Amino acid sequence: MTDQKLIKALMVCAMGMSSSLLENKTKEAAQAAGVPFELHAITTPEIARWDFQTNYVDIVVAAPYGVIVQDIDPVLFGMVEGEKLFQQILTAVQARDAAKK
Numbered sequence: 001m002t003d004q005k006l007i008k009a010l011m012v013c014a015m016g017m018s019s020s021l022l023e024n025k026t027k028e029a030a031q032a033a034g035v036p037f038e039l040h041a042i043t044t045p046e047i048a049r050w051d052f053q054t055n056y057v058d059i060v061v062a063a064p065y066g067v068i069v070q071d072i073d074p075v076l077f078g079m080v081e082g083e084k085l086f087q088q089i090l091t092a093v094q095a096r097d098a099a100k101k
Contacts, residue, residue: 006036010057012047012067068092 013019019041030037060069
């Protein structure tokens with residue numbers, strides 16, 4: 001048994017057809033690595049109904065689009081800090097694009 005924290009992931013894809021194959025292979029890889037891991041694959045329309053408060057996840061991955069998912073700081077949201085949110089978005093997109101090069 002490992003003392004690692006359980007990693008919970010949510011994979012979002014357009015139709016969910018082939019994502020179940022990737023879901024199973026990813027779970028197998030985590031098991032082989034000895035990492036406690038849960039992965040749920042859902043379709044794009046289902047993301048609107050996902051209850052993140054009840055069903056917390058550590059990460060959301062979206063295929064095949066390379067979509068970035070990040071938290072919005074509650075203070076930033078509450079204070080309606082559009083400039084700070086824009087900078088967060090810009091930084092994340094630039095980092096993703098730089099990693100592709």
